[in-house]
Amino acid sequence: MESTDLAAVWLTLKLASVVTTLLLIVGTPIAWWLARTRSRLKGVVGAVVALPLVLPPTVLGFYLLVAMGPNGPVGQFTQWLGIGLLPFTFPGLVIASVFYSLPFVVQPIQNAFEAIGERPLEVAATLRASPWDAFWSVAVPLARPGFLSGAILGFAHTVGEFGIVLMIGGNIPGRTRVVSVQIYDHVEALEYTQAHWLAGGMVLFSFLVLLALYTFNPARRKAL
Amino acid sequence: MSLEIQARFRVDRSAFTLDVDLILPGRGVTALFGHSGSGKTTVLRAMAGLERAAAGYFALGSEVWQDESRGRFVPPHQRALGVVFQEASLFPHLSVRGNMEFGQKRTSTAARRFSLPEIAELLGIAHLLDRAPGQLSGGERQRVAIARALLAAPQILLMDEPLAALDLKRKLEILPYLERLHGELSIPIIYVSHAPDEVARLADHLVLLDQGKVVASGPLNAVLSRIDLPATFADDAGVVIEAAIAAHEADDLTRLEFTGGRILVSQRHEPVGTRLRCRIHARDVSLALAPPVQTSILNSVAATVAELAPTNTPGHVLVKLDAAGTPLLARITRRSAEKLAIRPGLALHTQIKAVALLA
Numbered sequence: 001m002e003s004t005d006l007a008a009v010w011l012t013l014k015l016a017s018v019v020t021t022l023l024l025i026v027g028t029p030i031a032w033w034l035a036r037t038r039s040r041l042k043g044v045v046g047a048v049v050a051l052p053l054v055l056p057p058t059v060l061g062f063y064l065l066v067a068m069g070p071n072g073p074v075g076q077f078t079q080w081l082g083i084g085l086l087p088f089t090f091p092g093l094v095i096a097s098v099f100y101s102l103p104f105v106v107q108p109i110q111n112a113f114e115a116i117g118e119r120p121l122e123v124a125a126t127l128r129a130s131p132w133d134a135f136w137s138v139a140v141p142l143a144r145p146g147f148l149s150g151a152i153l154g155f156a157h158t159v160g161e162f163g164i165v166l167m168i169g170g171n172i173p174g175r176t177r178v179v180s181v182q183i184y185d186h187v188e189a190l191e192y193t194q195a196h197w198l199a200g201g202m203v204l205f206s207f208l209v210l211l212a213l214y215t216f217n218p219a220r221r222k223a224l
Numbered sequence: 225m226s227l228e229i230q231a232r233f234r235v236d237r238s239a240f241t242l243d244v245d246l247i248l249p250g251r252g253v254t255a256l257f258g259h260s261g262s263g264k265t266t267v268l269r270a271m272a273g274l275e276r277a278a279a280g281y282f283a284l285g286s287e288v289w290q291d292e293s294r295g296r297f298v299p300p301h302q303r304a305l306g307v308v309f310q311e312a313s314l315f316p317h318l319s320v321r322g323n324m325e326f327g328q329k330r331t332s333t334a335a336r337r338f339s340l341p342e343i344a345e346l347l348g349i350a351h352l353l354d355r356a357p358g359q360l361s362g363g364e365r366q367r368v369a370i371a372r373a374l375l376a377a378p379q380i381l382l383m384d385e386p387l388a389a390l391d392l393k394r395k396l397e398i399l400p401y402l403e404r405l406h407g408e409l410s411i412p413i414i415y416v417s418h419a420p421d422e423v424a425r426l427a428d429h430l431v432l433l434d435q436g437k438v439v440a441s442g443p444l445n446a447v448l449s450r451i452d453l454p455a456t457f458a459d460d461a462g463v464v465i466e467a468a469i470a471a472h473e474a475d476d477l478t479r480l481e482f483t484g485g486r487i488l489v490s491q492r493h494e495p496v497g498t499r500l501r502c503r504i505h506a507r508d509v510s511l512a513l514a515p516p517v518q519t520s521i522l523n524s525v526a527a528t529v530a531e532l533a534p535t536n537t538p539g540h541v542l543v544k545l546d547a548a549g550t551p552l553l554a555r556i557t558r559r560s561a562e563k564l565a566i567r568p569g570l571a572l573h574t575q576i577k578a579v580a581l582l583a
Binding site for chain 1: 272274302303307315316317331372373376
């Protein structure tokens with residue numbers, strides 16, 4: 001393996017770890033709200049969260065590129081903050097990936113929260129637990145399988161993305177060139193041996209992830 | 225501790241209206257009795273603060289937990305109460321001990337009234353502390369749920385049909401523990417039920433609910449012996465008397481005494497002086513103008529007719545009697561009532577065919 005390959009692998013793992021962490025932080029309140037709300041906005045929010053499931057990554061990437069570009073609202077804001085523009089940077093890649101993988105984290109957690117039902121939280125309340133306390137001491141432990149699924153899926157999905165990376169991150173070695181793009185480059189350059197190494201590694205990785213998901217967490221299979 | 229419980233709730237939903245105004249004793253067991261849809265569970269949930277009645281007032285002594293006229297509503301986790309639901313609803317991610325400590329840990333040390341070993345002993349679950357909830361039987365789970373509620377130092381215990389999900393065997397296993405709670409705890413218990421047996425056995429105070437309204441509320445026997453009520457207990461009309469064991473007789477019978485008379489029952493093994501509850505069904509009481517002689521029925525109590533009322537059973541009337549302060553009910557045919565000229569004030573003799581001991 002060349003050093004650019006290793007750099008791509010390292011970058012991919014770093015991206016997936018950062019994105020998964022952010023997704024758990026951002027996705028949990030969204031999942032909680034979606035699982036518990038009786039608001040009419042539930043349908044709208046649920047649909048927006050699920051959009052990346054059906055949209056081609058290029059569409060999402062295109063809009064994010066425009067929004068984060070010099071004339072887009074996000075771009076103007078980041079420029080005003082003095083941090084410049086996000087496209088073709090690692091943070092830009094992270095933000096795009098968070099949007100793209102959001103449903104894969106929100107939905108399993110939401111399903112797990114819904115499966116808990118009202119009763120355990122009512123019991124917790126009658127045992128002096130405030131809503132915040134009950135969330136951490138009852139809801140989160142009971143939804144653990146959902147968190148596990150969400151984290152694994154979010155991580156794996158981020159590792160596997162390609163289209164959105166090209167749109168937002170481009171192909172800058174060491175900064176935005178992840179494994180999937182690296183494979184693309186190898187194939188374009190007819191370097192099939194290197195492409196095999198990386199592609200084979202991705203197949204193995206994906207298989208292991210799904211194996212872990214189905215072995216440790218058989219009940220969640222249907223929820224996907 | 226003889227504080228008073230005041231509960232007023234109004235709930236308007238499309239298919240259901242609840243409108244209750246209750247003053248309940250601050251001790252003993254108060255049963256909320258009614259058919260499904262009568263609103264008894266809604267009252268309990270409103271008391272717990274799990275449901276917020278738009279117009280509501282709930283106070284335990286001087287502690288006001290809800291007063292909508294002043295916009296006051298204390299959320300459930302800030303109310304010193306315990307709730308036992310129909311399903312034990314133990315936390316599956318915690319052991320039995322973890323479940324029991326859940327509320328205790330969140331209660332200030334000063335407020336705690338019982339220690340975990342004490343409560344575990346009281347409910348017979350000391351040997352189960354390290355088990356997971358999934359390894360328990362239905363009856364054990366419910367006992368753990370009761371223990372868990374008590375360890376959070378409640379000033380009132382709310383129980384929503386705690387036995388309804390259990391089969392008869394489990395019910396019989398758990399009832400003695402409920403009676404012990406009744407005897408050993410000083411906190412009031414609100415007990416929602418649709419089972420007349422449980423009410424007769426446990427309640428001191430009875431509230432009858434029907435379609436969201438209070439039909440009657442009062443001491444158990446005062447309500448049970450009211451013959452003007454639509455037959456809520458239907459065929460089960462009868463009274464509950466509190467009697468004490470007076471003597472164990474040689475021929476395998478035990479003599480009980482109560483205000484108003486004495487009765488013989490099959491031999492009991494409790495010591496003399498033990499108090500027992502017995503239920504006497506109206507259908508098991510017949511009336512005679514003269515002291516009955518030459519009859520196989522042993523139990524006869526002198527009483528005075530208080531009032532008569534029709535029953536749901538065709539051709540029958542319900543007679544309310546007063547046996548020196550203890551109310552009794554008899555269901556007899558209208559023909560007999562006319563033949564014997566039964567009227568209020570008439571002194572006569574009851575014959576009691578069967579006595580159901582409730583413990």
